[in-house]
Amino acid sequence: MKIAHYLYNTFIIESNDKKIAIDPGALFFYFFRFTTLIPKSEWKDITHIFVTHGDIDHYWHTDRVAEASNAPIICNKTMVENINGKTLILGPRDRGLAFTTPIEKLHTISVDETIKVDGMSITGIKATHGPFTFKFGPFSKTLHPGPKERIGWGAIGFKIQLDGKTLVNLGDTLLHEKKMERNKESRCFNDTNWWKSSS
Ligand SMILES: [Zn+2]
Secondary structure, eight states: OEEEEOSTTOEEEEETTEEEEEOOOEEOSSTTOOEESSOHHHHTTOOEEEOSOOSHHHHTTHHHHHHHHOOOEEEEGGGEEEETTEEEEEOTTSSSSOEEEEOSSEEEEOBTOEEEETTEEEEEEOOOOOOEEEEETTEEEEEOOOTTOOTTTTOOEEEEEETTEEEEEOOSOOBOGGGGTOOSOOBOOTTOOOEEEEO
């Protein structure tokens, strides 16, 4: 198994016949050019695309990678709506909660649900997205996740079992340290991921 980490929460995992992309997002602090985190040369060979949520740095190029690779997207069911009989995902480059983008191959999952896809067992894990602060020189703006807010939309983590190994990826999530039996307030880890690989 080969794991390549790009910036933020973007990974490519290669194992036997699979080349899994996690969070094909964009670099968004580089003159707002939204450069792809996964090099374009890798796109066509990708076999599965996992998306932890709809933020720019996790999601911006998702439909483009899907088109280049013909790979299915695996994401939270809240990332998808059926509108007039069409299955549409949250528009990767649209503002707000606009479900605009048709996708041919899709597997949706909910927290605690397990699905089987091409020999992988995939379980949805609860992820809690924290607020996000943009900084532009002396200015800053904090966006808070909410029922109608785009920030953090669709947040879910994945437990992926394949080829006798287990991978866990939680995207952007708050760390609830109390659950880890430490007596501290919850701390926020934005754009931080925990990666675990065990055989
Ligand atoms: Zn995020």
